[in-house]
Amino acid sequence: MCPVAEDKTLLILGGTGEAAALAHRLGQVSGLRMITSLAGRTRAPAAVPGKFRSGGFGGAEGLARYLATHKIDFVIDATHPYAAQITANAAAACAAAGVPRLILARPPWQQQLNDRWIRAADAAAAAVVLSDLGRRVFLTIGRQDLAPFAARPDIWFLVRAIETPEAPLLLANYHLILGRGPFAAEDEAALMQEHGIAVLLSKNAGGQATYGKIEAARRLGLPVVMIDRPPLPIGETVLSVDEAAAWAEARVPAVPEPPSPHP
Ligand SMILES: NC(=O)c1ccc[n+]([C@@H]2O[C@H](COP(=O)([O-])OP(=O)(O)OC[C@H]3O[C@@H](n4cnc5c(N)ncnc54)[C@H](OP(=O)(O)O)[C@@H]3O)[C@@H](O)[C@H]2O)c1
Incomplete structure (x- = not known):
């Protein structure tokens, strides 16, 4: 047997x-x-x-x-x-x-023609380069990595989270929106225009679900501060x-x- x-x-x-x-x-x-x-x-x-x-x-x-x-x-x-x-x-x-x-x-996503990516080694490095690029930032890197941006009252952040955070975010100056991907490029572009976004702050997550914001930034000619993996x-x-x-x-x-x- x-x-x-x-x-x-x-x-x-x-x-x-x-x-x-x-x-x-x-x-x-x-x-x-x-x-x-x-x-x-x-x-x-x-x-x-x-x-x-x-x-x-x-x-x-x-x-x-x-x-x-x-x-x-x-x-x-x-x-x-x-x-x-x-x-x-x-x-x-x-x-x-x-x-x-x-x-x-x-x-990971690959930079395309007309993408304006500025690569940053980590969130702390991203916080340093941000101010040269604009004062209205769409921040899409999750809530865990906000500490380097806490001492920046000069920058207004649009922050997207999946769920309402239990405590206020560490940021001085921000507006929170809720949303769970996938996000279409058209909707991302409309959102960025509605809020007068000057810079997108992103991780290189890869995949399709959150790629819409990268496409939208390309279409709008906006710089993207891309935190390295x-x-x-x-x-x-x-x-x-x-x-x-x-x-x-x-x-x-x-x-x-x-x-x-x-x-
Ligand atoms: N980082 C991001 O941008 C991101 C984005 C989307 C989703 N996520 C997901 O969110 C979770 C947390 O991400 P993170 O960046 O905070 O992780 P992390 O910094 O790598 O992990 C921190 C701690 O969280 C616990 N942990 C993380 N993932 C776990 C899992 N799948 N199962 C059980 N424990 C886990 C572990 O605690 P112990 O040491 O006590 O075991 C780990 O040491 C992950 O599962 C990740 O896939 C992260």
């Missing part, structure tokens, strides 16, 4: 559209259990197939303990390209626990959900064929 292969457990580190798409893609794979982990920043995240957990693990050591306790067979780090801490933690924890790890990193740790990396799904499927044992009725 053939031994029955055990189910495999995949931990998806999420918080992106790609992580959710991957969970949906792998939801029907027999022999595969999935757990999607979110940081817990969004109050009402969209449901995904498989199990779901929320909140930090407690650093790389905490994540390594989680891998052992939950018998995780492999990990796909599908976090946002700027979520550098969890990506570093995943690299360290998987190495310590001997658990295979894949990074799913969507390709943090470097990725060494490790196997793919650029698409399809490739990540194939990597996971290759690690799940094939379901044995039922015995033939006519030997």
Whole structure:
């Protein structure tokens, strides 16, 4: 009698559209259990197939303990390209626990003809270059990285968030709007014109959902201060959900064929 292969457990580190798409893609794979982990920043995240957990693990050591306790067979780090801490933690924890790890990193946007990009190494560098470019800034980099812009009462920020923040933002002079992508270029251009925006401040997130603002800035001839991506740790990396799904499927044992009725 053939031994029955055990189910495999995949931990998806999420918080992106790609992580959710991957969970949906792998939801029907027999022999595969999935757990999607979110940081817990969004109050009402969209449901995904498989199990779901929320909140930090407690650093790389905490994540390594989680891998052992939950018998995780492999990990796909599908976090946002700027979520550098969890990506570093995943690299360290998987190495310590001997658990295979894949990074799913969507390709960055490439500068096009007529794009006016000014690259900044990080948010602090972006805050320095901003004032030479204009005093009305559309800030689209998330709420975690606002500290370098706090001491800038000379700049008015239009800030977009997915949910109403629990506390006022760290900025001296701002207007908050709520919105969840995808955002069309026409709508982004109209929004920027309505608010008299002079500069767009962005991360190079990649993907289509938030590319509309980049297209809109190009059409309006506006400069874009583009914060560089943090470097990725060494490790196997793919650029698409399809490739990540194939990597996971290759690690799940094939379901044995039922015995033939006519030997
Ligand atoms: N940074 C962005 O621009 C951005 C944009 C869109 C979405 N996101 C998503 O938002 C989440 C937080 O981003 P961040 O930039 O704050 O991350 P980060 O700086 O890399 O991580 C900070 C801490 O948050 C916890 N954490 C982050 N992602 C987690 C996950 N998927 N599951 C469990 N714990 C997680 C970890 O806590 P412990 O050390 O306690 O484990 C980590 O050390 C990520 O899941 C990311 O995919 C980020």
